[in-house]
Amino acid sequence: MSSISDIDFKDIVGQQYAFAERVKQLLKQRYNKTPLAFVHTYGCQQNVSDSEHMKALLVLMGFKFCNTAEQADLVLYNTCAVREHAEDRVFGNVGALKKLKKAKREMLIILCGCMTQQQSVADKIKKSYPYVDILFGTHKRYRLPEYIYKRITGGRRIIDTSSNDQSVVEGFPVERDKKFSAWVPIMQGCNNFCTYCIVPYVRGREISRQPEEILKEIKELISQGYKEITLLGQNVNSYGKGAQHGIDFAKLLRLINGLEGDFRIRFMTSHPKDCTVQLLDAVRDCEKVCKHIHLPVQCGSDRILKLMNRHYTKEEYLKLIRIAREKIPDVEFTSDIIVGFPGEQYEDFLQTKQLIEEVGFYSLFTFIFSKRDKTPAADMDDPVDKKEKSKWFTELLRTQEQISLKINQSLIGKTCRVFCEDVGRKAGYIAGRTNGYAVVDFIGDESDIGRFKTVKITGFDGVLTGEIIKD
Ligand code: SAH
Ligand code: SF4
Ligand code: F3S
Numbered sequence: 336m337s338s339i340s341d342i343d344f345k346d347i348v349g350q351q352y353a354f355a356e357r358v359k360q361l362l363k364q365r366y367n368k369t370p371l372a373f374v375h376t377y378g379c380q381q382n383v384s385d386s387e388h389m390k391a392l393l394v395l396m397g398f399k400f401c402n403t404a405e406q407a408d409l410v411l412y413n414t415c416a417v418r419e420h421a422e423d424r425v426f427g428n429v430g431a432l433k434k435l436k437k438a439k440r441e442m443l444i445i446l447c448g449c450m451t452q453q454q455s456v457a458d459k460i461k462k463s464y465p466y467v468d469i470l471f472g473t474h475k476r477y478r479l480p481e482y483i484y485k486r487i488t489g490g491r492r493i494i495d496t497s498s499n500d501q502s503v504v505e506g507f508p509v510e511r512d513k514k515f516s517a518w519v520p521i522m523q524g525c526n527n528f529c530t531y532c533i534v535p536y537v538r539g540r541e542i543s544r545q546p547e548e549i550l551k552e553i554k555e556l557i558s559q560g561y562k563e564i565t566l567l568g569q570n571v572n573s574y575g576k577g578a579q580h581g582i583d584f585a586k587l588l589r590l591i592n593g594l595e596g597d598f599r600i601r602f603m604t605s606h607p608k609d610c611t612v613q614l615l616d617a618v619r620d621c622e623k624v625c626k627h628i629h630l631p632v633q634c635g636s637d638r639i640l641k642l643m644n645r646h647y648t649k650e651e652y653l654k655l656i657r658i659a660r661e662k663i664p665d666v667e668f669t670s671d672i673i674v675g676f677p678g679e680q681y682e683d684f685l686q687t688k689q690l691i692e693e694v695g696f697y698s699l700f701t702f703i704f705s706k707r708d709k710t711p712a713a714d715m716d717d718p719v720d721k722k723e724k725s726k727w728f729t730e731l732l733r734t735q736e737q738i739s740l741k742i743n744q745s746l747i748g749k750t751c752r753v754f755c756e757d758v759g760r761k762a763g764y765i766a767g768r769t770n771g772y773a774v775v776d777f778i779g780d781e782s783d784i785g786r787f788k789t790v791k792i793t794g795f796d797g798v799l800t801g802e803i804i805k806d
Contacts, residue, residue, distance in 0.1 A: 347477065348506040354480035355395035361487055362397055365441065366408065372398040373407035377425060378415030380567050380603065381538075382448055384509075384518040385476055386413045389447070391508035392479045404435060409443040409483075414450035416533050418705035422450050429464055436466040443483065445469040447476060452537040455708060457496045471495045473523075473538050477504050503544050515785035516563040516756065517556050521549050521587070525569035527606065529633070530644045530711040531676060531704060534569055543574050546582045550590060557596040562785060563754055564591070566602040572609040585613040592621035597787070599754060599770070603629045604671075608646040610655055619663045626663055627697075627772045630655075631671035635690030636683035639676050642715070649690055656694050667697045667771035674731060675704040675724030677715035684727045688734055697742055697772050699735045703728055743795045746773060750791045750804060755783040760798055767801075775801040 362370050372393045376386040389411065390400070404410045410432060415421040429446065436442050444467045450456050452472030460467050469482045475495055482493045503523055511517055522543040525535045553564055566587075568574060574584035582590070584602075591600055600623050605614075607630055618624050634640055637648045647655075659666055672687060691699065703724050706713045753767025753775055760766065765779035767788060776798050777790050789805035 347504055351392070351477060351480045351507075352395065354484045355392060358480055358484050358487065359395070359397040361484075365487075369399050370397060370408040371401040371406055372409040372411060373401050373404050374411045374413065375404075375428075376413045377421055378413065378417070378449060380518055380565070381520060381523075381569065382413055382415060383512070384520050384567060385448070385473065386411075387509050387511050387518065388507055389413070389476055389479055390510035392477070394510050395508070396480060396483065404432060407442065408439075409445065410435075411445040411447065414446060414448035416448075416450040416453060416456075416537055416707070418702065419707075420705065422456070425450055429460075429467065433464075433466055443468050443486065445479075445482075447471050447473075449473055449534070449537040452496055452498075453533075453708070454496055457494050461492075461494055465492075467492070469493045472498070474498045477507055498539050503542055505544070505548050515561055515754075516565065517561045518565050518567050519549065519552055519556070520544070520567040521571065521574055522568040526573075527570060528644060528711075530642060530715075531673060531707065533707040533710055536709060538569065541570065541573065541576070543568075543576070543578055546575075546580060546587055546590065549587065550594070553591055554594060557594060557598055560785070561598065562787070563599045563601065563756075566591075566600065568602075569604065570606045570609060571602050572605040572611070572614055583611075583613070584609075585611065585617040588614070588617040588621055588624055592617075592623045598623060600624045601627065605630050607632065607652050607655055610659075612658065615659050615662050618659075618666070625770050625772075626666045627669070627770070628659065628666060629669045629671075631700075632690065632694075633671060633673050634676060634679070634683070635687035636679070637686075639679050639683050642678060642712075643673075643676060644711075649686060653690070653693060665771065667773070668694060669698050669700070669772055670694075670696050671700045671702070672731065673702050673704050674728045675719060675721075677704065677712055677717035679704075679719065681727065684731075688731060691731070691735060691738065695738055695742060696735070698739055699731075701728065701731055701735070740795075743773070743799055746792050746799060747795060748792065750789060751775065751801075752787055752789050753777075753801075755779070755786050755788060757784060764800075773799055775799045777801045777803055779803065 374386055376383050401407050414425045432444055446467055451470050460470055468486050524539040524541045526541040528535050572584045575582050632652050635649050751769040753769055755765050755767045757766050759776035764776040765783045766774050766776050768774050775790055788803050790801035791804050792799055792801045794800045
């Protein structure tokens with residue numbers, strides 16, 4: 336695994352800061368006001384984090400943010416390619432910008448992210464959406480100031496889908512959306528090539544950040560008052576694989592847990608095949624690490640799991656859950672499920688249903704299989720029609736609803752320390768998250784947000800509700 340040196344990082348960062356400064360001056364001349372940017376993120380937490388990095392670059396260029404494309408001088412869509420529906424939404428929304436751009440010729444339209452990392456998408460945008468000014472993929476997001484500079488100084492449209500697999504570029508600022516919860520990517524890319532998934536093609540090979548860079552970032556966050564740190568990676572528990580420093584994910588968790596301060600650590604997403612006993616021990620031992628593991632199983636049929644290239648069987652997955660529960664009695668699990676993978680039959684689906692009943696996930700993220708270009712699953716026979724798959728999907732949702740209901744009811748009467756994340760679902764209520772993954776609404780005001788409270792769970796009516804018993 337090669338990596339570029341610190342000097343190169345500084346050069347890249349320095350160059351982009353210089354471009355940002357020049358853009359700022361040019362925009363000052365162009366507009367007699369503070370320019371406004373509308374940034375919309377379509378994808379997962381990794382994408383949200385990428386947007387936070389790009390927003391910081393926009394701030395360096397003098398931008399403030401607005402909430403609609405209509406108000407904006409610059410529109411940036413950070414796209415997702417994981418399912419067809421995500422891509423359709425982007426094309427629809429980009430189409431709607433045509434009129435705006437016609438009325439406001441100087442408006443800049445920028446597309447980036449996973450979807451635009453694909454050459455086929457770049458070609459389509461190039462041909463059919465001539466009003467898009469700048470397009471780049473996931474690898475070049477830090478070059479935003481340079482691209483904007485080139486475009487506004489009379490350059491041609493910029494289409495750059497080249498990749499940058501060898502390194503994680505450090506040293507750029509972040510404009511975080513939240514004041515108390517922070518995303519911290521600890522790696523990028525994915526090596527797993529699950530046969531349905533486009534992520535490895537659009538995010539490149541797995542590469543981990545240096546532990547000292549991660550610790551430095553988290554220390555800074557804690558000193559700024561952040562109370563919840565979520566470590567991100569497509570396969571977060573394979574952190575450090577192949578690196579010289581010998582710090583794997585379990586060790587990294589212990590290092591972060593050792594930092595001073597009252598804060599919580601979460602992480603996602605873990606792959607079952609890399610969920611080691613050492614990792615479970617670290618989750619058990621580290622008091623700041625939340626007892627929640629998002630552990631996508633995808634399917635309960637061994638035949639389909641093999642076709643998906645997931646590297647575990649249903650029994651192995653269940654064994655892992657059993658070991659985890661023995662070690663960490665209060666641990667909560669959540670998962671992702673794909674229904675209707677090519678060749679899946681109702682018998683396979685029943686295996687999934689049986690698995691989710693046996694595990695008792697707190698909640699599930701469920702998806703109907705979506706065919707993605709260039710992935711092996713796109714070439715597999717897919718004889719079951721959409722209607723049938725939808726029926727299975729609904730059956731799965733109903734089953735999970737019952738499971739979630741039982742777990743929520745079993746929480747009534749318990750006392751938990753919650754981190755107040757946001758306003759609640761009813762006026763006058765605040766939503767706090769337990770050490771696990773449950774959200775509890777209780778009477779409070781906005782000054783509670785960003786604090787820990789101890790609440791007693793008193794009821795469940797679609798939403799868990801509770802009362803503060805200790806500040
Ligand atoms: N790296 C993570 C997340 C990947 S994307 C992981 O491995 O879990 C999030 C979820 O989207 C996946 O877990 C999977 O359930 C779903 N997904 C990915 N590709 C899909 C596809 N082609 N069709 C339907 N769902 C998909
Ligand atoms: Fe996709 Fe599999 Fe990688 Fe997750 S682990 S990003 S599902 S290839
Ligand atoms: Fe989508 Fe890319 Fe995330 S494809 S789910 S934004 S890694």
